[in-house]
Structure formats: structure tokens, C-alpha cells
Amino acid sequence: MASKPKKDPVPDHRINLAEQVEAFLKAGGKVQKIPSGISGQTSSSGPRQIVLSHKTSA
Numbered sequence: 784m785a786s787k788p789k790k791d792p793v794p795d796h797r798i799n800l801a802e803q804v805e806a807f808l809k810a811g812g813k814v815q816k817i818p819s820g821i822s823g824q825t826s827s828s829g830p831r832q833i834v835l836s837h838k839t840s841a
Contacts, residue, residue, distance in 0.1 A: 808814070
């Protein structure tokens, strides 16, 4: 029976991400540390729940 191929210790997407981060930093980009609990949501107005359908009584 054939043996299973060995997996790379680091997946390709992680290597690609590391290369992208390195290029970003070399181009002058900066990384910000965002405190826990801070949201990227910019607007606090409007409905907070998704409405899938509006039922009307006729």
C-alpha cells in the first residue's frame, strides 16, 4: 500500500500571507494594534437584525 504524501509544515497560504505582509511593510505600510473589543463597524444606527421577509396581513 502506498504511503500518504507528507504535508508541508507551513501551508502555502501562510507563506503567501507572509510575503504579502513583507511587501506591505517594505512599501511603507504600518500595522496598527487594535485593542480587544473595538469594532470595525462605523455606523450604530439602523436595524441590528436581518429581516428575511416582511409578512403583510391582508
